[in-house]
Amino acid sequence: MEKINLLEIVKPVARELEKVEQHLRRSIDSKYDIINEIGSYLFEGKGKRLRPALVLLSASVFKKAMSKAINVAASIEFIHTATLIHDDIIDNAAIRRGKASLNGKYGNTVSVLFGDFLYCEAFKQVSKYEDAYIGKGLLDAAQCMCEGEIYQNINNYNPDITKENYISIIENKTAQFISKCSELGAYCADAKKSQIAAMKKYGLYIGTAFQIADDVFDLAADDETIGKPSGKDLIEGKVTLPVLAMLQKIPKKTADGFKKIISSKDAITGDFIKEIKKTAVECGAISDSLKTAGEYVIKAKEALSGIKAANAKSLQSLSELSDYVIKRKN
Secondary structure (H helix, E strand, O other): OOOOOHHHHOHHHHHHHHHHHHHHHHHOOOOOHHHHHHHHHHHOOOOOOHHHHHHHHHHHOOOOOOHHHHHHHHHHHHHHHHHHHHHHHHHOOOEEOOEEOHHHHHOHHHHHHHHHHHHHHHHHHHHOOOOHHHHHHHHHHHHHHHHHHHHHHHOOOOOOOOHHHHHHHHHHHHHHHHHHHHHHHHHHOOOOHHHHHHHHHHHHHHHHHHHHHHHHHHHHOOHHHHOOOOOHHHHOOOOOHHHHHHHHHOOHHHHHHHHHHHHOHHHOOHHHHHHHHHHHHHOOHHHHHHHHHHHHHHHHHHHHOOOOOOOHHHHHHHHHHHHHHHHOOO
């Protein structure tokens, strides 16, 4: 599989992304040293910053002036980081991006509160614009994430969920937020309503592709590549597309046996995960799932086709970003 370099893709907004990094570090400024310490721990190393990059690229397609987009991009990263903190607590995860998770290092109580602190910081940053479109947009996206996570949680260890159920979950918990990144980027650049709508659609499609690919990596990749234990989704009861596709493709008797184990969560062992992984690869469920993700990438590129860009390089980067979300390694 061709390797795509994210740093090359985001090069048109590299300077603005560095300003986002500075903003993230500078904004965590409390009278309590422990809060500053936690902020440094979280933001000392650069993550992919995919969502801020998407905000900035979407803005730069239409306009060079980027100060509002930079602040919105930082706010979005604060919200995203808060959701990761809360996810790790819910999942009892000890590792995040190859190092101790916040809850693993500071405990659940402090981590919950720091996640809340980041939500407050995010909305404080955007409140300075007194712009209801931005504020409501971020609130709607955050609410969608909560709805998706709740719906997923009540369907944990349910091997009979449909593909439609699965797509609904990932659209809410992941894709709607990514869609909001591209939408608000275009909005910050004063794009026309039709262009904003196209960017919103683009983000929804790449967000869906991104989560499908993430779910494939969780099952099929090794621990070192993804920076956390592989097979974690199934251990937590999350029945994702590669597992659903596998259950459809294998003989009914084998599928029923797997379903029985999945639905009785205490029976999911490391050996069972290895067996699921092997079966999913051999029956073509992994490749089928990546093909489905690729279909969403095609839709994303179609959404870009009607965009009239002031900056062709940024538009090309958005097209390349569509490919990146399914060709990345983690």
